[in-house]
Amino acid sequence: xxxxxxxxxxxxxxxxxxxxxxxxxxxxxxxxxxxxxxxxxxxxxxxxxxxxxxxxxxxxxxxxxxxxxxxxxxxxxxxxxxxxxxxxxxxxxxxxxxxxxxxxxxxxxxxxxxxxxxxxxxxxxxxxxx
Numbered sequence: 001x002x003x004x005x006x007x008x009x010x011x012x013x014x015x016x017x018x019x020x021x022x023x024x025x026x027x028x029x030x031x032x033x034x035x036x037x038x039x040x041x042x043x044x045x046x047x048x049x050x051x052x053x054x055x056x057x058x059x060x061x062x063x064x065x066x067x068x069x070x071x072x073x074x075x076x077x078x079x080x081x082x083x084x085x086x087x088x089x090x091x092x093x094x095x096x097x098x099x100x101x102x103x104x105x106x107x108x109x110x111x112x113x114x115x116x117x118x119x120x121x122x123x124x125x126x127x128x129x130x
Contacts, residue, residue, distance in 0.1 A: 033103040038093045045074065045082050045089065056112065059086060086118055097121050 035052075044051050046058065062084040065071040074082045082089050094100040097120060105112060 029107075033107055035100060035104065038095075041093050043078075043080075044093070045076055045080075059090075059114070062086075086114060087121075091121055095121070096123060098123050 046054075051058075062074065065074075066084050072084050074084045076082065091097075101112075101114075
């Protein structure tokens with residue numbers, strides 16, 4: 001085979017170009033943020049793995065139920081009732097948008113539209129007496 005060297009070089013270049021995005025992301029991103037339930041709470045509206053993977057779908061379902069159907073009560077699989085409200089239910093426990101929501105959304109480079117309609121919670125000013 002007269003072109004074996006060229007073929008091998010071509011394959012190596014192809015593999016380098018093909019795997020570059022994956023390797024670049026592995027090198028430049030740190031570990032995902034660790035988020036935990038607030039200390040005073042024992043459980044969220046749904047189990048933690050579900051909330052990590054599907055909270056946006058749940059919030060979209062809540063929005064549709066409240067706005068289109070007028071239903072404001074959510075009953076989770078264990079039978080606990082919650083009011084379907086981003087501001088009153090979710091932000092009651094997860095009080096800091098910056099330390100909770102933004103950490104994951106910035107890590108994943110996503111920009112949810114929650115605060116286009118909802119009033120963004122006020123973050124406490126550091127070093128300021130309240």
